[in-house]
Amino acid sequence: MGLKLENKVAVVTGGAKGIGLAISDKLAEDGATVYALGRSTNMELDSKHNIIYKQCDVSDLESVTNTFNEIQKEAGSIDILVNNAGITKDNLILRMSESDFDDVISINLKGVFNTCKVVSRFMLSQKQGRIINIGSIVGTTGNAGQSNYAASKAGLIGFTKSLAKELAARNILVNLIAPGYVLTDMTGKLTEDQVNAFKNNIPLKRAAEPSDISDVVAFFASNESRYITGQVLHVDGGLAI
Numbered sequence: 001m002g003l004k005l006e007n008k009v010a011v012v013t014g015g016a017k018g019i020g021l022a023i024s025d026k027l028a029e030d031g032a033t034v035y036a037l038g039r040s041t042n043m044e045l046d047s048k049h050n051i052i053y054k055q056c057d058v059s060d061l062e063s064v065t066n067t068f069n070e071i072q073k074e075a076g077s078i079d080i081l082v083n084n085a086g087i088t089k090d091n092l093i094l095r096m097s098e099s100d101f102d103d104v105i106s107i108n109l110k111g112v113f114n115t116c117k118v119v120s121r122f123m124l125s126q127k128q129g130r131i132i133n134i135g136s137i138v139g140t141t142g143n144a145g146q147s148n149y150a151a152s153k154a155g156l157i158g159f160t161k162s163l164a165k166e167l168a169a170r171n172i173l174v175n176l177i178a179p180g181y182v183l184t185d186m187t188g189k190l191t192e193d194q195v196n197a198f199k200n201n202i203p204l205k206r207a208a209e210p211s212d213i214s215d216v217v218a219f220f221a222s223n224e225s226r227y228i229t230g231q232v233l234h235v236d237g238g239l240a241i
């Protein structure tokens with residue numbers, strides 16, 4: 001039996017670090033040709049797989065258009081898009097600057113609009129595709145000090161459901177995975193008190209490893225999820241119950 005994603009081309013935004021790197025690795029392990037995108041130049045990927053890195057700022061439509069055109073030309077198709085790139089700029093509302101709000105929205109939400117706008121042209125003509133957005137449980141539950149981030153992730157839920165309806169007729173499936181608390185650089189910024197508060201509230205009593213998320217991405221990228229679209233799946237050890 002061949003690998004599940006043999007002959008598929010996947011693009012993972014923010015795919016060179018943290019959860020994104022685990023996603024790039026897993027999709028490559030399942031046989032896909034994987035392009036990882038990020039803002040850094042000349043990124044060395046800590047992977048045993050052959051992942052192709054390209055510099056691309058998802059908040060910049062021109063950068064996204066150029067990069068995706070280049071990948072389409074090089075690889076011949078883009079079958080799977082994982083919108084994983086995301087940032088936090090946490091603060092209580094009185095201390096949150098306008099630019100902290102705008103930066104988070106322009107990467108986490110507008111960035112997904114940019115990549116979907118460009119990739120849907122390719123996927124519509126291929127009459128197939130998978131788009132997997134990485135949201136967060138705080139898009140559903142909210143979180144003090146994260147009004148910008150929670151708004152961006154809540155926005156992604158409506159965006160995912162709308163795009164799922166828009167693209168379903170051409171067999172393009174769009175779903176969202178909402179992680180809870182995952183051990184990465186992003187959560188490395190949390191205080192000990194915040195970490196303990198999270199852990200104590202997780203029914204499975206442990207933080208997620210990036211692979212807990214990437215295994216579910218691989219499912220949404222595979223033929224096994226062929227009848228699922230427009231869904232929000234919490235992968236959070238029960239945190240949002």
Ligand code: NDP
Pocket residue numbers: 013014015016017018019020037038039040056057058059083084085086087107111134135136137178179180181182183184185186187
């Ligand atoms: P990291 O901070 O470890 O990695 C974020 C990645 O996004 C980096 O590769 C970064 O690369 C990339 N990135 C940031 N801005 C841009 C941009 N403008 N264009 C392209 N790439 C960009 O975060 P995590 O791995 O923890 O998070 C990944 C996703 O999972 C995010 O969407 C996050 O919101 C979500 N999430 C994480 C949780 C957690 O507990 N860690 C919980 C819930 C959701 P570079 O800096 O080179 O651009």
